[in-house]
Amino acid sequence: MKKTILLLLVLLVLMSCRSVKKHNEQITKLHDVISLHEDIDKIYEQLKRHHPKLYQYTSKEVLDFKFDSLKNTIKTPIDSREFYRKLAPVVSQVKQGHISLSSANKWYTKRERKKLLKRKFEFYALDFEYLENKLWVKNTRGKDSTIVGSEVVKIEEDLVSDLIDVYKTRFSSDGYNTTLHNRYVGRHFSNFYYNDKGFVDSLKVTFKNKDSLFVKTFRREQKPKKSKKQDSTKAIKPKKLTSAEKKVNRLAFKKKRKFNRKHGFIKKRKEYTRNFGFIKKAKDVAYIKLRSFTNGNYKKFYKESFAKLDSARTKYLILDLRDNGGGRIAEIDYLYSYLAKESYKFIEDSEVNSRVPFLKFLMSNTTSNSLKILSGIVSPIIVVQNLIRTRKRDGKLYYRFRHTKIKTPRPLRFKGDMYVLINGNSFSASSLISTHLKATKRATFVGEETGGAYNGTVAGIYKIYELPNTRLKIRMGMMQIEAPQKQEPDGYGVKPDIEISPTINDRRLEKDSELEWILNDIEEKG
Known part of the structure; x- marks a missing residue:
């Protein structure tokens, strides 16, 4: 049995090494013109098959012309990286921010990765x-x-x-x-x-x-190696802890772990995703900085934060969404329930291109074989769930999320005045919640127009497809996620009531001009 396991491990390592070698050879070799044209056709075919709003901002005629023109410009063999440089600008003409094309980068063996980490x-x-x-x-x-x-x-x-x-x-x-x-x-x-x-x-x-x-x-x-004590006999032995001290340390560790999870600790940067505090001693001005809507236990954070606002009878809330690239719909829906003034519907049914969008998402050529097998086993459940939630209306398919139900604000909702800080990096989910706050005149917006559109975006779940010849990968949203409110003209973000952009001088003086404007405005209101 041990020999069998050892043999399997050796085979896996050899297969991995061969796949790394094969991938690196594939992306560095010169691809013939026919193969490159095939990849261009493949990527456009994938976009047409899975993206429900492909021609929202750029017409079919224009996109057809862009992709055909690209094929006409490629007349000699090129490698994958050069192909990426040519293809990426054409894909960007779709003008949908959740579509991204990744370059074909070198793979490394386990030994090489271990060496690089040092x-x-x-x-x-x-x-x-x-x-x-x-x-x-x-x-x-x-x-x-x-x-x-x-x-x-x-x-x-x-x-x-x-x-x-x-x-x-x-x-x-x-x-x-x-x-x-x-x-x-x-x-x-x-x-x-x-x-x-x-x-x-x-x-x-x-x-x-x-x-x-x-x-x-x-x-x-x-990287510098950790220094070792030359004379171990002179090393100070750690103090032996009592049972009571060990218990205190364990409780402190658990408390810190819960705090980090609740606030979404980002280890690489040693900062938190969710931040809450009062700007004034009187606690009449509160500040919530949200770097994204992704990691951590968000429900506990918002429950505790809005309980503090209610207890302190806070008059003003500043919500900072600058450089917030988005995240979970569930989180922004939950947050909005503490900010809404009246009953609301958070999103409309999502337009899709398939009756089984989640199965299409799972069965991609970039999905691991193990996940494909697992998806195949549970596919009857996925298919039934997708069919129940998908409906055809006016010749289009729509998927219904639970966030489409009419909801009422929470008892501890914030009733005071609000300010929202936004900039060009306020994208996706942060733009969606901004749309609600803007449309209902719930807040004064300060900063720059959001990068995400007021009228919604194609996101939800993502298809990642690898081109067969050049190994470039395209990532695209598969669901139109939008609030009930709309603005004209289409294709623009949530715009600020007070437009302020940071300057170089602001950065040198460590000055937050957008936040300063808000604090001055609050001061004037008394």
């Missing part, structure tokens, strides 16, 4: 922001903090301004919105650079601080 590359520890048509180092999780606040001028021989112009063509917002482009390209600049250039061991970067240029070379370096 090395650090400080360039990827930098946080960037794009302000006033320039790329700035906003923060660093590395050791060199002297470059924070500097402008990034060149990377190797490429002008950053040229890179930014190119990267902006490789993704889109929902519709015709433009604020997302500047916010998103800065926030995700490292990812764009990696998709463009691939793995590198060193980068020469030219920075500008005030009027001075300087160059810093980032290298992939070995």
Whole structure:
């Protein structure tokens, strides 16, 4: 039995190594023109088959022309990365923000990954922001903090301004919105650079601080090993804890773990997804910062937060949704139940292209074989559930979520005045809840137009499809998620009542001009 298990493990390792080698050969070789044209046809076919709002912002005639033109421009063999550079701008013409195309990057064996984990590359520890048509180092999780606040001028021989112009063509917002482009390209600049250039061991970067240029070379370096005490006999032995002390430590650990889960602790950045506090000692102004609607136990956070607001009889609530890229519909529906003034319907039935959308989502060519087998076993249940929830109306298919039911606000709902902070990176779910708050005149909005559309977005569940020849992957939403409220013209985000955009000088002075406006407005109201 042991020999059989050992043999199976060896075979799995060998198969894994072969698949890594095969993948890397596939993405680096030059693909013939016929294969490239086949992948273009495949990706457009997948979009037409699964995306319910493919022609919402760009007509069929225009998209047909874009994809045909791309085929006509490819007349010589190219590798997968070059194909990504050509294909991404065409896919972005769909103008649906949840569609993304990933470049074909190198795979690594388990041994190679383990070796890479022992090395650090400080360039990827930098946080960037794009302000006033320039790329700035906003923060660093590395050791060199002297470059924070500097402008990034060149990377190797490429002008950053040229890179930014190119990267902006490789993704889109929902519709015709433009604020997302500047916010998103800065926030995700490292990812764009990696998709463009691939793995590198060193980068020469030219920075500008005030009027001075300087160059810093980032290298992939070995992480420092933990120092060992040379003389173990002199090492201080840890104090032996009593049973009572051990119990106190266990309880403290459990308490901290619950707190981290409730607030959505982000280990990599050592910060929380959900944050609550009072700005004034009198507790008449509260501030909730939500970085996303994803990780953690959100119900406990909102229950406790709104109980505190009710107990303190707070007059003003500031909801900060800047740089919130979205997340769970269930969470924003739950949050809105504490903010709504009257009964509401959170979303409409979702337009889909299939009666069994969840089965289509599970049975993709990127789904692991084990998950496909499991999905096949439970498929009768999935199919029945999908058929019960899917209905045809006016020649279109619609899927009904539980969030389409009429709901009433919670007893502890906040009844005071609200302000909402938004910017171009307020996307998806954060735009959806903003639509409700804006349409019902529940809050004063301060900042920039949201990157997500007022009239909804195609998201919900996602199809990830890998192109057969070049191995590029496309990710697309499969459900139109929208609030009952609509605005004209279509294709724009939730717009602020008070438009304020941060400046370079604000960042240098560590000044939050949007938040300051709100606090001054509250002060004037007395």
